[in-house]
Amino acid sequence: MGFLVTTLIFIVVGIIASLCARICCNRGPSANLLHLTLIITATVCCWMMWAIVYLAQMKPLIVPILNETE
Amino acid sequence: MHLLYGFDLQLNDGKSPFQRTFVNQVKRCAEMSRKLRFFKDQIHKAGLVPSPNPASEPDVELEELEIQLAEHEHELIEMNSNSEKLRQTYNELLEFKMVLQKAGDFLVSSGNHAVAQETELSENVYSNDSYADSASLLEEEMQPGPSNQSGVRFISGIICKSKVLRFERTLFRATRGNMLFNQAPADDQIIDPASNEMVEKTVFVVFFSGEQARTKILKICESFGANCYPVPEDLTKRSQIIREVLSRSSDLEATLEAGLRHRDTALNTIGFYLSKWTNMVRREKAVYDVLNMLNFDVTKKCLVGEGWCPIFAKTRIQESLQRATFDCSSQVGIIFHVMDAVESPPTYFRTNHFTNAYQEIVDAYGVAKYQEANPAVYTIITFPFLFAVMFGDWGHGICLLLGALVLIVREKKLSSQKLDSFMEMLFGGRYLLLLMSLFSIYCGLIYNEFFSVPFHIFGHSAYKCRDATCSDAYSVGLVKYRDAYPFGVDPSWRGSRSELPFLNSLKMKMSILFGVVQMNLGIILSYFNARYFGNSLDIKYQFVPQMIFLNSLFGYLSLLIIIKWCTGSQADLYHVMIYMFLSPFEDLRDNKLFWGQSVLQVILLLSAVIAVPWMLFPKPFILKRLHTERFQGRTYGILGTSDMYNEEEPDSARHPHLDEFNFSEVFVHQMIHAIEFVLGAVSNTASYLRLWALSLAHSELSTVFYEKVLLLAWGYDNIVIRLIGLAVFAFATAFILLMMESLSAFLHALRLHWVEFQNKFYNGDGYKFKPFSFALLTDDDD
Numbered sequence: 001m002g003f004l005v006t007t008l009i010f011i012v013v014g015i016i017a018s019l020c021a022r023i024c025c026n027r028g029p030s031a032n033l034l035h036l037t038l039i040i041t042a043t044v045c046c047w048m049m050w051a052i053v054y055l056a057q058m059k060p061l062i063v064p065i066l067n068e069t070e
Numbered sequence: 071m072h073l074l075y076g077f078d079l080q081l082n083d084g085k086s087p088f089q090r091t092f093v094n095q096v097k098r099c100a101e102m103s104r105k106l107r108f109f110k111d112q113i114h115k116a117g118l119v120p121s122p123n124p125a126s127e128p129d130v131e132l133e134e135l136e137i138q139l140a141e142h143e144h145e146l147i148e149m150n151s152n153s154e155k156l157r158q159t160y161n162e163l164l165e166f167k168m169v170l171q172k173a174g175d176f177l178v179s180s181g182n183h184a185v186a187q188e189t190e191l192s193e194n195v196y197s198n199d200s201y202a203d204s205a206s207l208l209e210e211e212m213q214p215g216p217s218n219q220s221g222v223r224f225i226s227g228i229i230c231k232s233k234v235l236r237f238e239r240t241l242f243r244a245t246r247g248n249m250l251f252n253q254a255p256a257d258d259q260i261i262d263p264a265s266n267e268m269v270e271k272t273v274f275v276v277f278f279s280g281e282q283a284r285t286k287i288l289k290i291c292e293s294f295g296a297n298c299y300p301v302p303e304d305l306t307k308r309s310q311i312i313r314e315v316l317s318r319s320s321d322l323e324a325t326l327e328a329g330l331r332h333r334d335t336a337l338n339t340i341g342f343y344l345s346k347w348t349n350m351v352r353r354e355k356a357v358y359d360v361l362n363m364l365n366f367d368v369t370k371k372c373l374v375g376e377g378w379c380p381i382f383a384k385t386r387i388q389e390s391l392q393r394a395t396f397d398c399s400s401q402v403g404i405i406f407h408v409m410d411a412v413e414s415p416p417t418y419f420r421t422n423h424f425t426n427a428y429q430e431i432v433d434a435y436g437v438a439k440y441q442e443a444n445p446a447v448y449t450i451i452t453f454p455f456l457f458a459v460m461f462g463d464w465g466h467g468i469c470l471l472l473g474a475l476v477l478i479v480r481e482k483k484l485s486s487q488k489l490d491s492f493m494e495m496l497f498g499g500r501y502l503l504l505l506m507s508l509f510s511i512y513c514g515l516i517y518n519e520f521f522s523v524p525f526h527i528f529g530h531s532a533y534k535c536r537d538a539t540c541s542d543a544y545s546v547g548l549v550k551y552r553d554a555y556p557f558g559v560d561p562s563w564r565g566s567r568s569e570l571p572f573l574n575s576l577k578m579k580m581s582i583l584f585g586v587v588q589m590n591l592g593i594i595l596s597y598f599n600a601r602y603f604g605n606s607l608d609i610k611y612q613f614v615p616q617m618i619f620l621n622s623l624f625g626y627l628s629l630l631i632i633i634k635w636c637t638g639s640q641a642d643l644y645h646v647m648i649y650m651f652l653s654p655f656e657d658l659r660d661n662k663l664f665w666g667q668s669v670l671q672v673i674l675l676l677s678a679v680i681a682v683p684w685m686l687f688p689k690p691f692i693l694k695r696l697h698t699e700r701f702q703g704r705t706y707g708i709l710g711t712s713d714m715y716n717e718e719e720p721d722s723a724r725h726p727h728l729d730e731f732n733f734s735e736v737f738v739h740q741m742i743h744a745i746e747f748v749l750g751a752v753s754n755t756a757s758y759l760r761l762w763a764l765s766l767a768h769s770e771l772s773t774v775f776y777e778k779v780l781l782l783a784w785g786y787d788n789i790v791i792r793l794i795g796l797a798v799f800a801f802a803t804a805f806i807l808l809m810m811e812s813l814s815a816f817l818h819a820l821r822l823h824w825v826e827f828q829n830k831f832y833n834g835d836g837y838k839f840k841p842f843s844f845a846l847l848t849d850d851d852d
Binding site: 034037046049050053057059062 | 448451455459512516540546553559569579632636637640
């Protein structure tokens with residue numbers, strides 16, 4: 001699955017999570033904003049982590065060279 | 071926050087503790103709590119367990135309680151001293167009995183040699199009534215002028231077993247060998263009064279001749295702490311004395327028992343009420359401490375206090391004050407009046423169980439200034455995330471998750487218990503641990519490490535042998551034949567020779583990217599701070615040049631990293647960055663990553679160079695200009711006799727003052743800030759490389775334990791060796807990887823937040839809002 005597709009999946013998961021948070025724990029505007037911030041931050045962090053590792057492996061400059069003992 | 075009469079109090083800060091009004095009451099409370107501590111000690115020493123009386127008695131007044139406590143203490147002290155004395159007497163009797171029993175044997179044997187009949191009285195003779203008989207017997211035998219008599223006399227006594235050898239040697243030397251030393255171990259152990267524990271004692275008899283020898287021996291006995299007791303030579307007298315001693319000691323024993331029972335009853339009755347009394351005294355002391363902070367206005371006969379309260383609580387406070395007036399049926403109501411304040415209010419963040427731990431770790435560095443942006447909001451996610459980047463192993467993450475779940479499930483039970491400090495910290499951070507473990511599982515899946523073993527969860531590897539024989543897999547390597555592995559690091563890398571170069575490059579670049587993003591977030595938060603406080607100067611002359619400087623250098627580096635990954639170019643990024651500064655107009659040749667790179671680099675370099683004086687110079691000059699504009703014509707100072715100040719309380723928080731504008735100070739401050747930012751941009755970015763370093767360390771440790779312990783032990787067929795290997799692996803994982811590495815990653819993630827993230831925007835020079843609360847009274851005295 002390509003880069004863009006998985007990015008879209010992350011975005012969708014983030015949106016679903018914020019909707020769930022809004023539905024399940026709707027506790028006043030300040031708490032709602034906090035929950036939204038948390039979910040967006042978490043989504044961005046997780047996406048960045050995945051994207052970095054994915055991009056680094058797209059066109060690698062070196063390949064695995066097996067060890068003699070294996 | 072409103073400044074008002076009533077709460078978090080500051081009025082009497084100037085007065086010494088001895089001038090305050092309720093100091094006597096506080097002293098009385100302190101004295102009462104000392105007595106209560108004494109009772110608790112005594113109960114504990116007696117080995118009783120205080121069981122609180124379930125029936126609730128009516129509350130006692132403080133004065134009555136004081137009198138009761140004094141009585142109890144007096145009674146207890148008296149009982150204790152009495153039983154001390156009795157116990158001492160009892161001990162001596164016991165020792166005398168042992169001496170009589172054992173020494174009798176020596177004397178029988180020595181009495182067969184026709185020795186002189188004199189017996190010596192030692193110094194420690196009992197003058198009790200029951201010894202009247204024995205004393206008279208002994209007196210009869212006292213010969214006049216015994217010092218002139220030669221002949222063998224003896225001294226009998228008892229000494230600690232550990233000192234016997236030295237004692238004997240000293241005696242030998244002192245009497246130049248002219249003595250006979252007989253000893254026998256006592257049958258029972260005796261309580262040594264000094265150390266209050268059972269020691270073994272030895273009964274001894276020293277035969278000697280001469281008066282000088284006698285004095286020497288007695289002195290030596292005294293110095294060694296040996297107790298000497300007189301033993302009559304005559305057998306009948308001895309047995310008579312033994313009988314007397316036995317009867318007296320059994321009497322004493324009964325008396326001691328009775329005394330102990332009496333004391334235990336007294337302690338038990340105290341123990342019923344002890345916790346209730348302790349609580350009461352503690353609360354009263356806290357109330358008096360707070361009352362001391364109020365100002366007692368003698369003329370108006372009222373107590374005046376200033377404090378802070380949150381705005382949302384205002385109506386509740388007014389209601390409570392009305393209720394208090396009603397409850398104590400006072401005639402004058404409590405006046406609650408909102409004032410303006412000059413000084414900065416305290417900071418109050420309302421937290422719940424979950425967010426409390428994060429707020430605590432942010433506050434540990436510095437409490438936020440009133441109304442500035444709270445970094446804890448982002449810390450809730452970024453702190454566990456950075457921890458996980460350094461910890462990434464989903465096997466270890468699952469272990470942490472189990473631990474966190476155990477703590478959370480037993481939340482109610484554990485919060486009511488009193489825990490020791492390590493468990494308390496762990497329990498306080500249970501939600502922290504939960505998030506840390508969840509992110510660790512995620513990062514572990516990305517790094518593809520389960521106790522350092524990779525799995526093919528997300529499909530086949532992207533690499534395979536070039537041909538069917540895999541002949542050159544060990545020299546040239548595998549070949550990439552499909553798209554990149556869809557989620558995480560390809561499992562083919564683990565165990566290969568080029569694993570470390572690849573992972574190092576990946577993780578270093580990842581650290582730089584995370585670092586640049588988090589620092590940018592920090593600078594953006596400083597923009598929002600400046601906007602909230604209406605500080606357009608900070609926006610124009612601090613936020614903008616900071617963004618330009620950081621992003622034209624390290625933002626550009628991040629861009630290069632991403633372009634290099636996407637295009638697979640062989641450009642050397644170190645070379646690009648360094649020569650961007652050294653020779654910006656030179657041709658890039660192999661290091662060209664995209665079209666227009668040279669031009670862009672020159673532009674970025676120029677922006678960075680312009681940004682430095684931009685953040686250094688304008689702000690101090692503009693501040694100076696603003697200050698002279700505002701205070702033009704006010705150089706003579708403020709007249710302080712307007713009417714509104716007449717009704718002021720003397721120690722009010724409103725002190726009008728005029729700001730002195732010291733240009734050199736402001737300029738130096740700005741210079742320090744600018745230099746800190748410019749140099750910090752490089753050092754902070756490099757600091758984020760610890761994300762790489764710790765994750766490498768974790769992965770290597772994990773690999774070593776797996777390959778060199780578990781696999782090695784599993785290679786043998788022997789079940790014992792396998793079990794031992796498993797046990798060593800489990801211990802090493804638990805203590806080194808789970809505990810030590812967790813602490814290490816926790817600490818470094820925390821440092822990254824406190825220093826690299828927060829120094830871009832955080833002031834952290836506020837103070838916390840600490841309202842008075844009975845529930846928060848700690849057991850300081852215990």
